[in-house]
Amino acid sequence: MYDETFKSCFTKGTVALFFVADLRTVDDAELPGVLRNIYPKSDTDLLLAVGLSNGRIALSTFGPTEYDALGLTGKELVPRHARQCNAVCWNTIETSWVAAGLDKYRADNSVLIWDITKSSPNNENNNSGRLAVNTMAPGVELAKPIAEFGVSETAHSMAWFSSNSKIIAVGMNLKNIKFVDIRDPNKITNSTLTKAVFGLSVDPNDDRHLASFFENNIYVWDTRNFEKPILTLHQNKPVIKIAWCPTKYNLLGALQKDSSVINLYDIQHTVIGNEEVEPSVLERDVAPGSPHNIMSFSWHNSDENRFLTIALSGTITDYTVFDRITLNWAPTSNVVWTYGRKTMKYINDCPLQDISTKIRQRALAGYGLKAELYKNGEMVDNEMLSNVWNWLFLSGKLVDDGTLTGTQCKHPGVQAVLRIDPSNSKSELYSLLWSDLGNKNCQGVVRIFKHDDRDKALYLCSWHFERDSNQLTQFLEQLEKEQAYTRAAAIAVFNLKIRLAIDILSRAQESGSHSLALNVVAMALAGFTDDKNSVWKQFCTTARHKLSDPYLKVIFSFLTAENYNFESVLNENGVTVDDRVAFACMFLPDNRLHDYLKKLSDKLIEEGNLDGLLLTGTNQDGIRLLQKYLDATGDIQSTVLIAVRAFPVETFAETIKDWISSYRNLLDTWQLWNERAHFDIMLSTYWPADKAPQQVYVSCNFCGKSISAYMYGLTRGRGPFSRIGGTANKVKVRFDQPHVPNSIIVSPQMSSCPNCRKPLPRCAICLMPMGTTTGNNAGSDTAKIIEFSNWFTWCQTCRHGGHVSHMTHWFDEHSECPVTACTCKCFSVDSVSNAMIK
Template structure:
């Protein structure tokens, strides 16, 4: 672009043309890049370019421009100038020349600046202009451009002298901005004197039909989709008006900076675009009318957002008249053709439908079976799949781990099984917590010091017997440490005092974890055993050469701190890719019992690092290490930290952090009801998990899974579920069964109601004394007590005697016709009939029963 263009405007009748103006007026045409054949063009987006068609340099001091709204092949401009004249101009010879419109000047009586000009959208011959103040002249002038008494071929000066306004308004006032009403050809709104908005009607005689006091008189615009709504601005405020309630704005939008331009989007309902001074973004305001039944009774709101296309400090913009959400922006750097992305509302159904509105024309959705949905890796799909397989509810805790896709979850369920086994067989004494953590076993929970909380450990010097030397390692032992090691899975053979249980190592070898098995052997001072494990792994694993080399390196172990073996191992250890091999050589080359490189090896399993610390750290260092490790695992939401915290309040915090990261409320809820004590289950956070998971199962209509979950939860708390279903009176709405529940505790003749052979028979509601419904078969009032247990007032009573009434006397009724009776009577009736027993009723109650449709008899 050769010069700075400060303003831009799309043509309302030419969808591919627009004008820019500053020191000159330019006409452009927009085409697709693939269709462009002209070498001189300006790229305004990734897919479009603008071609300069013509330039008009005949007019100086241009203040405002509007494009003629009549659908003609050529473009006619009304140019408002600093001297007050409105000049009609084109970009060369056009059809408007024969009409005498090209070059026509509409001049006021007294020269002053023209602030705004607008063609009438209904009658294209009318044009209005707004001028600065003159003490004896009007500022709002209405012209008819085809009205020319002296002919159409006179000189332009002669036209200016002969053509006069057909109507005037605003004597001794300043018109800052104005806008036509789209459905009223002679009505407009104008901002006057920084004080008022006035609605002027030119139809009969010039008349101000409505006005409101305000300083927001700039950028007046009428909503193209609602003729009652206006927008204007002042400084850093945007105001939206309703002409039916013109006393005050219906919505005020405060902005952070001074507003320079506001425009309604013509292709989108209730969308405003605005520019702010020295701002590199376009601000969008989506006005939301939330009233009932049409929506104008309550004050609207607005959703605001900003878009930052590749422009820098735009000076103006213009919405495309027909293309949805498309606009042109102009800045000192050039032009940008930009489409504002629609604000998409996404809805996620309980059955995993993900739906959204597409281009404001249709709805699109994806389902859980779609490939794109699977790529989302949504936790809800895993949750639903697990729930269908009774995840977390299987009798054996370890079986639940087999249903989890996450390796950490599998290990946690295995650990819960291990810890419960150790408690139940008496290895670990923990009457209140079936899943104690390492800190609990060491009596570290809640202790302010490092050694006062548990039995002082014994320092043992153990020889490296299988390397044929007197070299020894410092190992810390205590009964509590031995129990904690078992929680980590490191079991010692108490009878032979063997350094390690070979069965565990054999299992690791079967799983292909040769480096881990070798590392654990070395940590237990079984260097020769580790070499043998690596040699066996070299024969079976693809990385045989590496394991052979590692085994060879281990075989050259030397306890001499100055040996070449130790020096080379220190240099080469970081090149090993397996964390257990790195930890092995870090242990063998450690100085002064400093094992940080082993304890901080994140690639090792947490249980192995904890077990290593239990063997080689002193009491004070052990406590400090557990404190730091617990905090790190909790911050990371790593469920392996439950090994240290156990089923405690700290364990709840770790689970909650895991939930925040993964969204796996299912695992948190199920682990809580299977592992936490009844007291910890009452924690507010735990109750939120449980309520959320129950709500999720209800939303998926997984009633069986919800019922099994509730049963498991009640089993863990040892509480009887509260009564949830009652029989209530049809008149007063009070519960009849709740009344009967308290009869066993009543005095007088009802005190031993449950133990008497004569059951209480009521014929009316105990609260309002209204008669109860009659049984449709025996015609007796249904006065029974719904089978509630009394709580056992007599020790020798059986299960049947502990109920107030048998099932045969319970209330039952049809959900369609509301007729019914005693359960036993209704059952017998529908064995031979399908219609309602009430004479005047033709309802086929039995055929409506869902159990009938699946072949199950009525109970």
Template sequence: MSRPKWDVLWCPFHSDRFITWDSDAVLSLYEIGPRDNSIRDNDHIYLQISEHSIAELVSSITINNYAKCIDIYPQPEPDIVASGHANGKIVLNPKYMRTCNVVAWNPVDIHLIMSGLDKNSKEHSVLLWDVQHYPKGSERPIGEAGISETIHSAAWFKHDSRCLAFGANNKQLKVVDFRDSAKVVNVTSTKAVYNLSANPHNNYQLLSHVDNLITVWDTRYFEKPIVTIAPQRQVTKVLWCPTRRNLIGTLHKDSAGLHLFDIQYCGTEDTEPGVLERVVLPPWHSPISFSWHLTDENRLLAISLQGVTDYTVCERITLNWSARSCLMWNYAFKSFKYINSEDSIYKELSDISVLTKRRAILEYGLLTDLAQNGDIAENESLKNLWQWLYLSRSLVEDGTIQSPDNKHPGVRTILKLESQQNLSNGFLKSEVIHRSWADIGSNYTTKIYRSPDREKSLFLCGLRFDKETNTAYDNAYLEKLEREGAYAKAAAFAVFNLCLRQAIDILNRGASKKQATILNMVAMALSGFSEERTTLWRESCQKSRSQLSDPYLRATFGFLTSDNDSYESVLNENGMTVEDRIAFALIFLSDNKLHEYLKRLTQKLIEEGNLAGFLLTGASMESIQLLNKYLEITSDVQSCTLIAVRAFTPKLLQENQVQVWITNYRHLLNAWKLWFQRARFDIAMKSTIPQERPPQQIHVSCNFCGKSISAFMQGLSRTRVPFRLGTTPNKLKMTACPNCRKPLPRCAICLMHMGTVSGLQTAPSPGGSRSEECDIKVTEFNSWFTWCLTCKHGGHSEHISQWFRQHTECPVTSCNCRCSSLDYTRNATVT
């Protein structure tokens, strides 16, 4: 059983009226109004078309002979509808015994209406009628076209009121001009002859379809369509949107939504337009037809078996996000909305680009004190890393750790654990010490390991090994932890020192100050410690240890209940910091176990991108892998770059991956126009390679011959150049080009010839041989060339700076260029 044919159409001159009609010849006129809660839902006079509006039935008529098509008279009064019928009848017009497939009022000459009929031998199928000057008793139209053709659809051109396009015979689109005896002026062959309509925004474009093919035509190039769209399903209706340029709405067979095609023109006729497709799923099911509102933007009516729905299509928003975190989008085709990085919304976003820019402005990573850079980072892991870099450099510089080539060695470097071969050759050979639990009067002992390299590694962990007491966690360090409120951590370290009574006292003090019952309970549990491996106490602690929330308390009982020097429960306690676990391993693990543990932990930290792994890797090839993984997770290229510049050796800085970071960060600073920060970064980067002289970046050439006039390029040995010497070598000047001897331009302020030599000049060292050379600073910045890139006028740098402190226009009399206002960097600095 086929569905009844329903359709809906907006009234062209009443923005709140529409009509519906069906194949049962019932034509209904509705008027839209706000919804009134007092109206009963079962009242058949009203249709609820949206959440806040209803449609009231104004009038309804029954049309005989089964209407095939309708069109609304394009005038506000009276409300006239023309209908074409299966027997050829048009309201107000004579009867033709052929099916009328299309009727269309002329949008300009509103008294004209056309009808398109089925094929009949030797008779016209396109008929033009004049409803105002219709001769009484006459049955003849005022215009005819299309002999022996079947008309499927038709459309008037709005700007050519007597030109009509129609699709005929399932094979042609034709354009006929009724001003010239209905002459066919254009024709093309195609099967896409259905739902023909003219673009309301472009008088040369037509839209049509057939099956699952949609075509857009340009009547100036009618040989082939300018746009072809091939949906996956059969198309049942296509319509231009009257309020939105180049937007097409389509319905597809058995589709639950409305398909929108936005045609994007590239600006040149040789390039095929692009098409963006959207699917709108409004609150209707299986729509049968729809109609765009003629004036309300993106508003439409859709009709389905469930009724009529009034719906507004949300506009597709084009967002543009600049490199400086400025967000802009179009708003209703009338204005632009704009948000810059200073807006409050950015404070609510944890966006890495915003954070990176804020850090760059605060000179993050460039401060002399490495630890201070961590305070700017606003990230705990970065703060810890910068503090460790400060610690490691201090230990190397004061001679505690011998590392002449690397200011930031890692634990594995100090222990010489890069390979198993080093271990087997005895590079790591530790002294074993049996230390007893003295403060509880027990003879039970625990093995600890000592060596000079282990002690140096403990320094990197922030600890110091006491040779007299054989402990790394001295009382001063434990007291510091207590002052910070880290009682569980202090108690754990006391236990690692084999001072059980001290640990119990720390927990009791913490319980009284923090009013933590759990600390009292743990203290009571510790008081029952026994060195026997099979006691009930040990078994109970092993079972209940996992229920403790504090990782250091879990590590405490893991240490006390371990068997055969196996401390896996402590070493794998992820809640403990990496440096605390490494320090524990340096004290309690044998050489082989220490090597294997540090190897596994290094690999794990690198895979996680955990910056705490720097303690193990130091500045090495492994640290590049670690930073690269951190970059993949966080996109923080700034930290990776600055850590590399401040910590890596010159050899590591030349690695390809590091150079990629440096290049990208420089481009980022340039994109944000942070020129001063970029310059400071370049200085910091070059300072890591002091023996490498930076290349000359400024060259001044003669305006006449084009050759360089820089003394750095020419050399000072050319006596034929007319030099003017001052009292010192630094005052060396020249007033003419060294090549063509043309005079150099004058300063716009002092009117003296330009010609101060710029750069560094290599000259023989005083009192030495000619083979011995030294660098002489030839130029002060105040005497450099400077000029406006717009008007090309300039002078000495000092003079130009003084001028623009009080003026905005160029100092040259005949020039109106406002050079100062063109300098973005200066304006940004002033504001």
């Protein structure tokens, strides 16, 4: 029964070490404790090396195997003197070598290393596969170990190094750990004084680290500095076993006495510069599921994080430790997580429509770079951003055509143009009749205010139209085309055109795109009366709260308002900011107008609502608004583009530069080099004083001094025949532009470094020196850039190259470098070329 149980649990490739208290195939009185260790070369069959209490090593299997024919099954390796076997350890490189650690016996060695392939005369007739214990007759010759050491010492534990088959670490005499080269056992290669000589285990993934324990402490050692442990792990109870996980780096498992859990320590080694700092430890406990105390455990040699445990009750558990999930975000918004050595890409940027994905898509489409500002608004599906770009276009146009005067700002806000001083110039009050309906029930008047500054504000809100002109009609027709029928009806009512509002709502019903509710609203408007005590007013005051459309709400709020209290209109969030501001500019007196605009501006700034730019304009409050918008949305792209295109550089350069740097870094992270270049070009157009510094220089490969700086100075007036170091520069003079008389281009050309005289590289095709500047002086202050085909290019791998046109023609037919002695496949390693081919 026990054989079958172990056979089912010792899976292929597993290296296990069990302390077994009872084996039915062994005499209990003779074997109170047994050590087992699996032959590391085991494939389909298992061969166990069993250390017995009399010091013998017995080779055993679970039944008929391939080892029977080799004479290994039942073979015993017998020491000269019987004593307790404390450790059995196979060599993982020289797989036929097995080491045994024994108790002290007078002048005998305590560490014996055998080669199991060598014959042993003591068990020629024992191939039963049982853990048989043979008593040797006197005078029978024993098999000799291939190496032995440790005279009059006790070996408590041992471990082979996985990278060197000749070195073994042994914990001896309860006082030291020794590294012994079995080729010269008398020579100790390294040692340290310590009582932690038990459970010696070398990290299978890194020979530099090994662990051992003593009583309640686990010690982790570094073989490069073996004087003291690099880490000490204190336990609550005495430790009975430790083992490194062979499938995960730096993971150490530990078992305490009378415990039902396995303690796991993930030891993180950190290197700063060339110095390795003290390691950090992530501790974790796992319960394999047995309610009884665990006696031992063993890691699986190939399956990740898998181990076996055996409990006091004899229950064997196969358990897999589930790793903590590590999430990683790629710059392109892909989410990647790992489990062990398996990696899965699960979420890409298609379903994950966060702000970074939108920024990347907009950057690829050229968002924010259009010359006409309103076209940038057409590239986004965000209504607020679209409104901002349209307003920037409108305000800039109003300033350019002289409609808005007396302001130094390119995009002034309503608060900037509305500078009414009640002490000097008050708004004029006008009373208008409801003449539109032609009905006797509307005998009252509507009070509106006029002022030049109010007119400027209405222009910024797109609301400036005379009552008798076609401007209002055209504006409302445009809204109808956009199917904004209720908004058009509300603006008509605010301009005292109730009949026009009824017509608009009727047309909306005829279009079939709206519900029957609009027809009912139109009928209600047809019965409008300004009598305060009328049934119509009482009914509409109650019914407006049941309407869901914000513009229908404000229509009846306006028509039923008492004492010119329009708070319900001004505070309706569903109405656009420009409509509310325009309404306030028409119907609020000066003092209330300023208070309302200030309150609304503060509210929009705090919310980060870009519609607030209508009020603030491009001033300090506008910068605060952009910062709040950035904090709320993370949209660094729109923040930067609006700031660069609209705000004055001389006032806000320092603040905006931080945003620009962040956006540049974002484009660089995504490797959007072209988009980054287009952004920099746009930036230099609007901020000419903030041109990017030169980042690429031509310098000599020998002396390191700049060649490009010398050639730049040559074309700037140092003279075509000036001398550096007593040597005249060669100058190439050729006629160009035959349609322009007497036009020549003077192009300096060099064949050697002007500083150290070393020859400059030559084009691999035409063999001409690559010494012609790209900026040529044609006798004027304007430099002419030569054609791109005459520029220089080179392979980033082999560093050979030449003129662009020559290299392009060469690689149209070849993939290998044109230099004869070079075998570099330049075209094949070019990622851009490969992408074009695909």
